Amino acid sequence: MSDATQFSSFRFEVNAAVAHIVLNRSDKRNCLVREFWYDLPQAVKLAERLPEVRCILLRAEGKMFSSGIDLAVLQGLTAMGDGLELARKADHLRRTVLSLQDAISALEETRLPVIAAIQGACIGGALDVVCAADIRLAESATAFTPLEMDFGFVPDLGTVQRLTANLPSAVVADWLMDCRTVSGDEAKHLGFVSRVVADAGELESMAVALAERIAARSPVAIMGAKEVMKFTKEHGVKASLRYTATWQSSVFPGDDVANCLKAKQTGGAPSHENMADDRPLYGKEDTLQQ
Template sequence: MDLTVEEAAAELNKGFQTLEILQKDPAVPVWFIYLNRPAQRNALSLPFFSELPRALALLDRIPSARALVLSARGPHFCSGIDLSSLKSISSSSDDDRAAAAEELRRRILDLQSAITALERCRKPVVAAIQGACIGGGVDLVAACDIRCCEDKAYFAVKEVDVGLVADLGTLQRLPKIVGFGNAMDLALTGRKVSAGEAKAMGLVSRVFADPAKMDEGIFALAKELAAKPALALMGTKAVMMKSRDMAVEKGLDYVATWNAGMLRSRELEEAVLAKLQKRKPNFSKM
């Protein structure tokens, strides 16, 4: 059942320790998800991994949320996973090594699922990145649909420097975004990548002069996305995600199946009529 904006706002402000969720302008169907631990440089604590999927599930059901922006409070986007959380995740009271390993594997899969919720969300998700985006922060933005940053932002896949293999999606998603060679370079060296280099390799698609200009530009971008036909956006995202991991022939078959159902939509009829009548289309809320 769809929620009203008032009900959604009430739900989305209940019990979040690590996030702030808001709609800046009630007239614009764009919602913002802010990482909200600025004093910890927005390090990802254990509550975050249950709160993010919950927030996305709520927003996915709300008609007034046609596009989402993932951003952060404070000067830095994300400094990675909280080290105290990492210690908690890896601890086990089981003396059986195999049982302890299976318990840890389940915990890692749960954390992975929380990040993957960004991809599973039907609405387009735009990442707005300022300052540091390190480790788990790269996992997060790699799962978003569009990535933008301000000029002083920087990125680093740092897990190798703390004795870890990055396990929340970076090693799987990054090669598809920046190419295998660039991803291998970043993952093995853990080096810092500037905004300019990130743009050159395709990690981000837009770089803004400063955080204020980024906020303005991201809002305009999300507003533009929100004005498009919702079913077409959802379908495009779904097909792109499927096609990323498929051979071309299978991807073509998948999109043919999708459009066989969706080409009869009222949104398509409205888009055609609006163009013929030279007016702004009036798309349904989803």
């Protein structure tokens, strides 16, 4: 990898215009520790502000993608606000859950496309995380298991909402209420993942290649496609068609379309300018440390 910066709960690297967020605590089954919930949105913001980054790839080291939220974090949530008056305890817990939701939603809300490569097992809170990705890739035998019901509470970080928005409600109810394990093959059949492969090595190679192909295309077009897809979900087809016409009128006259047409004519590969460097807007520059 060409560049790296430090986060305590995962590794962040940039290579070939792709920001890699790599869960690297395989000895702890890549559980989502307390620091993860702060680090994740910060890493997404950093990726957005780096002009050379055009795609985010979320992946993990080891045999398992993630065992989900660290039990110490979960135990802390159950004890949160002890000693507070009941209404104040409830408010404190609600605001904490909202902050955890926001951490995951950063993946969905970023203008950058997000790919999740999921091997081995994806359990509980980790399922919430990958639900927020734009593209999910998996091994055939990857086990997707929601466990929240077994702990006596509703999945509250986005799995219910994002699955319900994209899959039939009966499928979601059967999956979540029974805490059922869905394999990578079944997840592809359901439409939850777009591609499956036989093993983890092939999965990583496929994910990196896909991310780099996406990153090589016009960032204006790729980010625009994600924006229009989100708008369509929120506002419907008719409103989105009108929105897309307005979007396209501002983009089509730019250099990227002309560069692509020229490349088609000459048989070459188009080259696209990076997006603007947003770092000066935030008071200090974010830098990647070797």
